[in-house]
Amino acid sequence: MKKQLFGGIFLLLPLLSSAQLIITEVYRDTPYSEYIDINYGPYQNPSPDLFEKLRKRHRGEFIEIFNASDTDLNLKDWKLRDNEGSFDLPDKIIKSGQFMVVVANNNSGGDYFPTFFSTTQGKEDQIIYQNVIKLSNTDESIALIAKTVAGHNISQEYVASGVSFQQEGNNMGISAGFDAVANPSIFYEVKDWQYDFNTPQFPNPLVATIKPPIKPLEDYVGNILAQNYDILTWDSNAGDLIDNKCNIDIPYISQSFNVGPTSGSKKFNFDEAGNSSALNTGVLKTISELSDQSAENKNTGDHLEQIKMAIQLSPNPTSDIVNVSITGIAQGKVTSVQVFSGTGALLFTKNNLQDSSNFNFSFSLGNQITGVYVANFTLNTGQLVGKNILKR
Numbered sequence: 001m002k003k004q005l006f007g008g009i010f011l012l013l014p015l016l017s018s019a020q021l022i023i024t025e026v027y028r029d030t031p032y033s034e035y036i037d038i039n040y041g042p043y044q045n046p047s048p049d050l051f052e053k054l055r056k057r058h059r060g061e062f063i064e065i066f067n068a069s070d071t072d073l074n075l076k077d078w079k080l081r082d083n084e085g086s087f088d089l090p091d092k093i094i095k096s097g098q099f100m101v102v103v104a105n106n107n108s109g110g111d112y113f114p115t116f117f118s119t120t121q122g123k124e125d126q127i128i129y130q131n132v133i134k135l136s137n138t139d140e141s142i143a144l145i146a147k148t149v150a151g152h153n154i155s156q157e158y159v160a161s162g163v164s165f166q167q168e169g170n171n172m173g174i175s176a177g178f179d180a181v182a183n184p185s186i187f188y189e190v191k192d193w194q195y196d197f198n199t200p201q202f203p204n205p206l207v208a209t210i211k212p213p214i215k216p217l218e219d220y221v222g223n224i225l226a227q228n229y230d231i232l233t234w235d236s237n238a239g240d241l242i243d244n245k246c247n248i249d250i251p252y253i254s255q256s257f258n259v260g261p262t263s264g265s266k267k268f269n270f271d272e273a274g275n276s277s278a279l280n281t282g283v284l285k286t287i288s289e290l291s292d293q294s295a296e297n298k299n300t301g302d303h304l305e306q307i308k309m310a311i312q313l314s315p316n317p318t319s320d321i322v323n324v325s326i327t328g329i330a331q332g333k334v335t336s337v338q339v340f341s342g343t344g345a346l347l348f349t350k351n352n353l354q355d356s357s358n359f360n361f362s363f364s365l366g367n368q369i370t371g372v373y374v375a376n377f378t379l380n381t382g383q384l385v386g387k388n389i390l391k392r
Helices: 048-055 184-189 217-227 238-245 287-292 301-310
Strands: 010-016 021-027 062-067 078-081 086-088 099-104 127-130 140-146 158-167 311-314 321-326 334-340 346-350 360-364 371-379 384-391
Touching: 021 140, 021 158, 301 311, 301 384, 311 384, 346 360
Parallel strands: 099 127
Antiparallel strands: 010 158, 021 062, 062 099, 078 086, 078 140, 140 158, 311 321, 321 360, 334 346, 334 371, 371 384
């Protein structure tokens, strides 16, 4: 039977924006036809056998994902979205340099995929079944979205990788009859989109001809975290951020992280100009430092992150006034705040923040030098939530 591989005009619009996870293959035009004419008698009142066949018309579709970073990542921090739905990826580790395929499974058929694509046999742990994303053979857009970046929630959605398809005409896929399961080799006869190819290729799930290069995770997320510096704590990239953002022209002799960011040790040592700028990390405790406290009435990591996001500092960066708004879930949970300079000097304190009259207040950094400052908010559980402020 003559097969039309791609009907009409086919345009591919890839989006690959320095992503640690990359969409590397999309197979959407399966041997099953997606077209259903509701005016055709058998479709109006299908027999059980025909109904089952119609349910399977998306079977074989897949989206392949590749971890192009040098770090193992958890897929639970990511989601896939197309024109009609969004699928949160499961709590599953994708190793550095490893592929995963997200597969359409709308008929409760179990682990069917390796029978269609022999390249995935023996790799069942790299197959993720879902029934939300069903790919269209006409216009379609697929986006891989980071819900968190390096464990941090960010203020704006980060689309790490995406592919868009546009197709004119009424072609809705190749109708190979309903014997595709009995003849799985037919799935290798329909071409799909693959990373770094300008023309359609025969499918090759989990065994790519061309792989994206592996790069350090910091190369991918560094700029994103720098743009969202207020979410960072002193034990997660703040030192690098100071180097990148502060324009203080003081030559320094050394910059060292001695024992650890929560050890109470001195963090910085520069003083060619005679100004001591060693930071005592004992006054800048982080959330992780409180892990040895009693678990009773203690907020979980996710809850702390929500409280942190509900404490808003603006403008940030600032040249003088910083406005503080305690909103949503944080109201009634924050008891006090202390603002520290980069040298560990206490600049501002405000108490009784559970009172609604203190949910909004301001303080000034107008007399301070350019740099990164830390606002430590104490919760009613005794835990601390830190927010960074950039004074320019």
